[in-house]
Amino acid sequence: xxxxxxxxxxxxxxxxxxxxxxxxxxxxxxxxxxxxxxxxxxxxxxxxxxxxxxxxxxxxxxxxxxxxxxxxxxxxxxxxxxxxxxxxxxxxxxxxxxxxxxxxxxxxxxxxxxxxxxxxxxxxxxxxxxxxxxxxxxxxxxxxxxxxxxxxxxxxxxxxxxxxxxxxxxxxxxxxxxxxxxx
Numbered sequence: 001x002x003x004x005x006x007x008x009x010x011x012x013x014x015x016x017x018x019x020x021x022x023x024x025x026x027x028x029x030x031x032x033x034x035x036x037x038x039x040x041x042x043x044x045x046x047x048x049x050x051x052x053x054x055x056x057x058x059x060x061x062x063x064x065x066x067x068x069x070x071x072x073x074x075x076x077x078x079x080x081x082x083x084x085x086x087x088x089x090x091x092x093x094x095x096x097x098x099x100x101x102x103x104x105x106x107x108x109x110x111x112x113x114x115x116x117x118x119x120x121x122x123x124x125x126x127x128x129x130x131x132x133x134x135x136x137x138x139x140x141x142x143x144x145x146x147x148x149x150x151x152x153x154x155x156x157x158x159x160x161x162x163x164x165x166x167x168x169x170x171x172x173x174x175x176x177x178x179x180x181x182x183x
Contacts, residue, residue: 016089
């Protein structure tokens, strides 16, 4: 099990570091300090490794982004922790979806999971509003917590993390307060 986990971690690390088209089984094996034969013994093929990596990534990302429902500050902090660790890699992956249907499908899954997580994290706030407003509020909260919002604040503007997190919390508060007023 330890060897399998080491291979998965190596593959995931490489996925965040470089363009996937450039990553070979040899790269994964070298980073995991095993042979290609060992990788194939555990996963059967490149496709088998890719499928296992997708599941592994989803579990790891879910743990990174976990926060109590209704706690906007904790949600923003958890999402920023994830983006600080993986945001640049996510942006690379998003660029690859333009050229590869497999990546587009993975990014579509990521977008769907992000939306579902935001709906769960803000369920208490949503419950206080009319059901008809939920989809619009979720749309706005998804935008406020999107990787591109993080990129604009942290990479493009160069804000430090506490300031960027505060801006996103303010944006969320504005969304929730403004929507209550029918804005």
